[in-house]
Amino acid sequence: MTANEATQVGAETAAQSSAQAPRLTSLSHGGGCGCKIAPGVLSELLARNEAPLPAPAALLVGTETSDDAAVYQLNDEQAIIATTDFFMPIVDNPFDFGRIAATNALSDIYAMGGKPIFALAIVGMPINVLPHETIREILRGGESICAEAGIPIAGGHSIDSVEPIYGLAALGVVHPKRLKRNADAQAGDVLVLGKPLGVGVMSAALKKNQLDDEGYRCMIDATTRLNRVGPALAALPGVHALTDVTGFGLLGHTLEMCRGANLAAYLRMSDVPLFDGVRELADKGCITGASGRNWASYGKSVELGERITERDRDLLCDPQTAGGLLVSCAPGAVDDVLAVFRADGFDAAGIVGAMRPGTPGVRVI
Incomplete structure (x- = not known):
């Protein structure tokens, strides 16, 4: 079927x-x-x-x-x-x-x-x-x-x-x-995310009867797409760390990667993939309570650039269900990582940031 x-x-x-x-x-x-x-x-x-x-x-x-x-x-x-x-x-x-x-x-x-x-x-x-x-x-x-x-x-x-x-x-x-921990990222690694963000927003919109049929279809397609590319990614020599982005949002799971590897990370907001219409739904108030709880828990370890809005923060903290894999890999492995994602239908996969030496924490630019 x-x-x-x-x-x-x-x-x-x-x-x-x-x-x-x-x-x-x-x-x-x-x-x-x-x-x-x-x-x-x-x-x-x-x-x-x-x-x-x-x-x-x-x-x-x-x-x-x-x-x-x-x-x-x-x-x-x-x-x-x-x-x-x-x-x-x-x-x-x-x-x-x-x-x-x-x-x-x-x-x-x-x-x-x-x-x-x-x-x-x-x-x-x-x-x-x-x-x-x-x-x-x-x-x-x-x-x-x-x-x-x-x-x-x-x-x-x-x-x-x-x-x-x-x-x-x-x-x-x-x-x-071939085991990949979330704590084995290396300084200089590139961060690649496999799925867009916004599942929490869409689920909140659904509960308020504000999610249309196309939005629901996109949500179901993403949340029932198995992350079976994991073993193929783990087999690539330049892949150092893997995790999946779920309830703590992209910021929370990136921060776990930073703390495990004793490194800092930066994320470029303009590169973070979002589901179509998610920002508009968030503007209408379709934000989960978990997003605010996430920020209250780890916001002190996150630095937001001057152009990052409160709405951007909500989306970066948005709890994902069956979210995408977050890959920390050597720059020379990025093309191979993206090729593995694309071959299995993860068309939205892309570079979202990088790992750097420094005190564990995340900077969003």
Whole structure:
């Protein structure tokens, strides 16, 4: 089934059940990766009062650099990648919600340079509120994306919850020498972003009934496009670091890259790709609360140039769901990186900035 066919099937199912089911987004206080706990609050929650147990040498990636997944080396040829991601509805169409949540969860595997091998479903649903057919459609949407990725959903866990929650625990594999952390950027690297920004704005517009059909189509196309270029990017000699841009926005995830590598970064606002119409929607007030929480958490580590507006800041902090890969690569590797993106249909991929020596932080010009 093609992506267009999947969207059509989901739309037909939603139409059939719309008369009896409440809007999915009406049942959640936040949607997609905009549900994430703000970075500053999360840091406080994860602060340790006691010294942690020493990690085994085989644990190649843990919690130290806020990376996309944990990685454990099995042998000289294989390391296993483990991650989990789940959230509340970002759209009302149940099939699309399932597809988006699965795409977002698998992205962490690709962001480490690996390939997914199987997943487990994480399901929390208000059983007495949502029709069972709606819930089945959410699950079917996730299964369709996993099928596209070539993996099974091999099990999972479900609970009866107040708000609808869906996602995956995903496992993948990577050769230890092809593993890409978010902390291995080098001074002089160029930053390349694979998808446009604006998913949070579009989701806010959808909730306010201000997103037109074309905007919805663009949103679904982006949030259900697997970042399966990760392994091909990781195989390029000049690629040093990878991450995916999700709930903390482009600024937040760039800052994580800076802190991990002990480097500074700059972003050129005019080069940052945005979805068509997103700035206009933002001007109409379609901004998520997560955007402001993100800025409050890490704004002190960001310097905004004199020409950068408050609206620019909102867009750079906009929480992305199933966002693009952010690549830190040597200047000589840029053409190869862009060629990998273009070959898989990521036409908006482009250079957005660079890494520089300096105190960890981001400057936007």
